[in-house]
Amino acid sequence: MALAELQALEREWVIPTYVRNQVEFVRGQGVSLWDDSGVEYLDFLAGISVLNVGHCHPRVVAAIQEQTAKLTHVSNLYYTEQAMRLSQELAQSSLGGKVFLCNSGAEANEAAIKLARRHRPGGDIVVLPDAFHGRTYGALSATPQEAKQAPFAPLVPGFVVSEKDPAAIDAAIGSRTAAVLLEPIQGEGGVLPLSAEFLQAARAACDREGAALIFDEVQTGMGRTGTLWAYEQTGVVPDALTSAKALGGGLPIGALVTGEKLADTLRPGDHGSTFAGGPVTCAAALAALEICSEPDLLAHVSAMGERFIAALEELPFVVSVRGRGLLIGAELASGVSAIELARRALLEERLVINATGPSSLRMEPPLIVTEAQIDEAVRRLGRLVP
Ligand code: PLP
DSSP states (O other): OOHHHHHHHHHHHSOOOOOOOSOOEEEEEBTEEEETTOOEEEESSHHHHTOTTOBTOHHHHHHHHHHHHHOSOOOTTSOOHHHHHHHHHHHHTTTEEEEEEESSHHHHHHHHHHHHHHHSTTOEEEEOTTOOOOSSHHHHHTOOOHHHHGGGOSOOSOEEEOOSSHHHHHHHOOTTEEEEEEOSEETTTTSEEOOHHHHHHHHHHHHHHTOEEEEEOTTTTTTTTSSSSGGGGTTOOOSEEEEOGGGGBTBOOEEEEEEGGGTTSSOTTSOOOTTTTOHHHHHHHHHHHHHHTOHHHHHHHHHHHHHHHHHHHTSTTEEEEEEETTEEEEEEOTTOOHHHHHHHHHHHHOEEOEEEETTEEEEOOOTTOOHHHHHHHHHHHHHHOO
């Protein structure tokens, strides 16, 4: 169907919550996407860190095809090998406790909020400015952004916002605090890494007060920053983490993973979801997790990230570059609109990136991106602002 026809259908039938770009994609492979005219694009957004393994990775495709032909769904009232094995692999790859599977990042954070309230009934949850934890009510209440929250008040009570400095987080955590929920690198906020001092202060105050420290690794996890989980590079181990996005290799799945201390905090009947832990998404996730755990790939992410950051820093219209591994944000010189640049990158240079604010670009290519593709992306960006 032609783009104009899709736009007509959208105008008539789609609740207009998304502002879409003027492109229809029909195929993806590795780091490439193709539009309906057969034009190839370099995908340096990867579905906002969903396609960490690249589009249509053969091992993920094979796992999905094989499982789809055998069993697509069964209620959580019964066992499947895929859900049990994925829970084991996720726990063993990170905090060593137990896992609740769900369908998205917001849902994983909802489970984390419930975990926190079971841990300390009625307790507060401390969150940070610039955070993004999702659009459902609990996750939105943990996302202190006026534009996203205000139209939907009243929100869930009991969320406390702390400034992002060590003394502030120390003071914000007290005997009423059930949990601190944070992204080790704030993705939607503009790729803003939290400092080691800040995370250590949060850890120490949680230990002192018996609060749970929960990392939202929905965007930073699955190898994105050069280790399977971003917390591994911070020197701080959380009590629980949430994962989604890249976990399913392109299919929708989320997970709450606990350490041993919180492994049995949620009890039978406390939480659930019809589609959670379905065999097809779990089969895809088992394949994606295996690929993203490979030491060679993780070393490649770090090397490619360094190359990419160094090349971006050379662009005359880039003021500074933030991030770790292949989660990268670039701050642009005044007068250069990130929103306009991302739009032109797509339409003029066939490069998929996005803007997290008026002056800030975000780039998250698949982890399998090559040196040549990074150099080409930087060349294409450079041509946009001569
Ligand atoms: N948490 C973080 C850190 C995210 O970046 C996102 C999505 O961008 C979410 C949670 C929400 O995930 P989902 O859109 O799958 O609900």
